[in-house]
Amino acid sequence: METHDKILTIPLEGVHSEHCALIVDDVLAKTEGVLSHKVELNNHQAKIDVDSKQFKLGQLTKNIRDLGYDVTTVKKSFPVEGMTCASCAVSVESILSFEEGVISSSVNYANATATVEYVPGIAKLENFKKAIQSIGYDLIIGESENQEAEIEERQNEQFTLLKKRTIAAALFTLPVFVIGMFFMEMPYANWIMWAFSTPVLFWFGKNFFINAWKQAKHRKANMDTLVALSTGIAYLFSVFNTLNPDFWYSRGLHAHVYFEAATVVVTFILLGKVLEERAKGNTASAIKKLMGLQPKTVTRLNQEGNQEEVKISNVxxxxxxxxxxxxxxxxxxxxxxxxxxxxxxxxxxxxxxxxxxxxxxxxxxxxxxxxxxxxxxxxIGAETLLSQIIQMVQNAQGSKAPVQKLVDKIAGIFVPIVLVISLLTLLAWIILGGENGLTHGLLTMVAVLVIACPCALGLATPTAIMVGVGKGAEKGILIKDAESLELAQKIDTVIFDKTGTLTEGKPSVVASLWKEENKKNAAVLFSIEQQSEHPLAEAVVKNYSGVTPLLVSDFESMTGFGVKAKVEGQSYFVGNKRLLDENNIATDGYYTEFIAKHSELAHTLLYFSDSDKVLAVIAVADQIKESSIEAIAQLKEQGIEVIMLTGDNEQTAASVAKTVGLNRYKAGILPEDKLSFVKTLQSEGKVVAMVGDGINDSAALAQANVSIAMGKGSDIAMDVAHMTIISSDLLKVPQAIKLSRQTVATIKQNLFWAFIYNIIGIPIAAGILYPINGFLLNPMIAGAAMAMSSVSVVSNSLRLKFKKLQ
The missing domain is CATH 2.70.150.10 (Calcium-transporting ATPase, cytoplasmic transduction domain A)
Incomplete structure (x- = not known):
């Protein structure tokens, strides 16, 4: 029996003990295609001998990850050149997925990128490139300082060439169309049309035939196959009839030619490609705007303090x-x-x-x-916030929504199905069509091949995702992947953390009542609190920062009470009520109403006094964000239940909940309680969004169906979250959900029209209406319809840009 042995070195993460090594060893033993194996704990790797026909690296990686360990991989996006339809993207994705060392691959037709996760050391980028080139496309794997600019320049060159070919094809097609439609009986009409149509098909439209041949060599088919077959058959049939008209005349039939159909189809499809490429360029405008924000040079001050202009890469x-x-x-x-x-x-x-x-x-x-x-x-470089935003937006735009997986499957079998339908159409006409059965059969077969459009299907989802993610980025809403953008529209419950999310996350002075407010008293308070490290003191200092500080002596901090100090020989106290009681300082009725009001609101009260009397009472609180009340109101209007979770006490939680308009909240809970609460809601069938900013929110964020982090919060919260609100403005939360709803609605519209177009168009092209009213679809009209279907889908996606989120 033939074997296909290969020794692979798998880098491992998280395997730090003999126990871990034994667990991974057991996984390797149970993995199909692994002939022998050894886990090298010191080198954090596993060496395995595999049967390359049976072994699947992706499955092994999944098994290891399911146990809490990992395989060291690299996830990278590469530009793909030469794709013309969704079937092309499926072909590229399939070829890459079978390359050695590849864990997973995903190809986005709309932005012409392939995202590949692979194991470095096993996978070779050169092999990726060769494999893709073998089926008629190209993969850009090299990196340079100006790679983005170089790729854009090459795309512009290709777009310019496409426009020139389209214009030239139109100029050559015009006389063929005029003669074919109005002057068929003029002398040498067929010969003139033959002469003009030949360069249209085999020069201006040569890429259709070249790409179709490359696909055929690998037993694959795409849109180029449909175009090459349809126009090629029409052309060859017309050439035969031009050279041998007597073949038909001797049988009492007319020797029809369809040069005009072949040339018009090529021209219309080229025109459709021009319009499609222009529209697709607009869907990526958000990324271009973000990239345009990066300056190329900067003014640097050298050690002598002199200014010098340097490239940004030299910083x-x-x-x-x-x-x-x-x-x-x-x-x-x-x-x-x-x-x-x-x-x-x-x-x-x-x-x-x-x-x-x-x-x-x-x-x-x-x-x-x-x-x-x-x-x-x-x-600097990739570490800046802007670079990270660009990378996140690119990743999100290149990711696939769950609905796209179904579309990809359909696109993968679409062209072969159309080929079968076209052959059945020809046979049906030959058998049932009478004396004109062959000519009508050829005409309808060409129309079926031309009108079928996998492009519209392939563009329906990714173009909407690209526009939606880009619009989010422009509004300060970073979306990590397409799946979360699609899922957000199903949210029916939003959980807010309190501190740092609904509130500012730091105490500030919200009100004060002075019995005798003057510059000196304010300066005394400021000067004493400036000596303290307590967060409440920081709030006071910030509030009275405009005064001139005084000299403070005998400063003493009393834990649990407050502080005391002397200014200009006079003793002063700043702290809670217990501090006043300890020093026998009474609070008179002047402050009673103020104290009662802010105690009810759960504000912290600071008392400022001298040795005899209270000079001021100051209310300090973690202020509620200006956007909190309106954001919660908007979510409620959208029919979403809103809940607040906090580790703070019941009185404070109740006060905040009442202020922002919430009926449901939970106080005094720990991080693990937040996680359990999310799980409980999910067990009830709720689609839960968690909005938080801190490390203590990260577990609940990870558990939620959609997690939203505040941009001014902790890094770990943002790493876990599916979406990040850069400005921490809570009004962005209902906007994000509305954006999701708009994007998913657009995807559904696009898919509806793409499917309906093919469901209705293909039977009409096959001649289903002929027995009813004698109508046969002209291939020229079919070509125009096919071209416009893709353009209409992309244009519908672009409408997202102009929809309001407020």
């Missing part, structure tokens, strides 16, 4: 950079000198410029307004 961490008025911030950094306002709308979606001064963070791609800023480079 290193710690460099001091200068942003002049009107210039873009080059990298992520921290301001060390200057003040200005920075327009961050392109990243956060917020229109109001943000004031920046020393120690404030600035982000690549944002625009400095009036002042000059000096800042140090803290994140």
């Amino acid at each position: 290193v961490l710690g460099d001091v950079l200068l942003a002049k008025p009107g210039e873009k911030i080059a990298v992520d950094g921290k301001v060390i000198s200057g003040t200005s306002f920075v327009d961050e709308s392109m990243i956060s979606g917020e229109p109001v410029p943000i004031a920046k001064s020393v120690d404030d963070s600035v982000f690549a791609g944002t625009i400095n307004q009036k002042g000059s800023l000096q800042y140090t480079a803290e994140k």
Whole structure:
């Protein structure tokens, strides 16, 4: 028996003990196609001898991941050139999935990219490229500093060439069409049409035939196959009738030619490709806008303090950079000198410029307004927020929604089915069509081949996803993948964390009542609190930062009470009611109403007094975000139940819930309780969205059907989340759900029209109406309809850009 042995080295992650190694060893033993194996704990790898005919690396990887370990892989996107329809994308995806070392592959026809997850060391990119080239396409695997620009330039060149070929084809087609439709009886009509149609098919339309042949060599078929067969058959039939008209005349039949049908079909399909490519370019406009935010050069200050203009690629961490008025911030950094306002709308979606001064963070791609800023480079290249946003948007636009999997299966068998239908159409006409059966059969077979359009099916979902994800990015809503965008429209329950999500996440002064407010008393309070490290003191300092500080002596912090100190020889106290009681300082009736009101609202009360009397009572609270109340109201209008979870006490939770308009909340719960609560709702059949910002929310975020993180929250929350609201504006949450609903509605519209077009168009092209009213669809009309079907689907997706989310 023939064997196909191959030794592979599988890099492992998370295998740190003999126990782990034994578990992985057991997985290897049970994996089909593994002939022998050894887990090398020191090298964190497994060496396996496999039967390459039976072994599936993807299945082994899944088995290892199911146990909580991992195989070290790389996930990368590559531009694909030469795809002309959804069947092409299926072919490329299939070829890549069988390459050695590949875990999974996904090809997006709309943005012409292949995303491949592979094991480095086993997989070879050169082999990917050769495999794709063998079926008539190309994979761009090389990387250069200006790769994006180079690819765009090449695409522009190809688009320009396509336009030139389309114009030339139209000029040559025009006389063929005029003669074929109006002057068939003129001398040498067939010979003139033959002369003009030959370059249309075999020069301007040569790619259809070249690509069809490459597909045929691998027993595959795509849209090029349909076009090449339909126009080629019409052309050859016409040539035969031009050279041998007596063959038909001797049988009492007319020697019809269909040069005009063949040339018009080629021209219309080329025109459709021009319109489709232009429309597809518009679907990726969000990415182009984001990429356009990245400056190419930046002003750097050298060690002598002199300015020098350098390429952005030459900036290193710690460099001091200068942003002049009107210039873009080059990298992520921290301001060390200057003040200005920075327009961050392109990243956060917020229109109001943000004031920046020393120690404030600035982000690549944002625009400095009036002042000059000096800042140090803290994140460069792929580490900047803008680069990460671009990468996330690209990944999301390249990902596939669940509905696309069904469409891909249909696209994969679509062309072979159409070929069978066209042959059956020809046979039916020959058998049942009488004396004109063969000519009518050829005509209808050509019409069936021409009108069938896998392109519309292939573009229906990805174009809508690309526009939806791009629109989200422009509005400050980062969507991680197409699946979450599709699922969000089903959300019926939204859970909000309280601190940092519904609230600002840091205490601030919300109200104060002074018995005798003057500059000196305010300065005393500010000066004492400036000495304290307590978060409540920080809120007071921020609130009274405009005063001139005074000299403080004998400062003493009393845990659980507050602080006391002397200013200008006078003793002062700042703290809670217990601090006053300890020092026998009474609170008179002047403050009673204020204290009662803010106690009911669960605000923290700070008392400021001298040795004899209370000077002021200050209410401090974690303020509710301005957008919280309106966001919750909008979600309720959409028919969504809203719940708040918090680890805070019952009184505070009740106060916040009442303020934002919530009837349902849970207080005093731990992170694991949040996770359990999400699971409970899901067990009741709810589709749950979790909105949070902190590490304590990460488990619940991971469990939720759709997780939404606040951009100003923790990195781990954003890593886990399916969506990220960059600005932390909660109004983006109902907008994200509305965007999902709009996108899914567009996908459904696109798929409906794509399916209906083929379901109705193919039978009409086959001549189903002929017995009823004598109607036969002209292949020229079929070609125009096919071209416009793809354009209409992409145009419908582009309508998403102009729909309102508010």
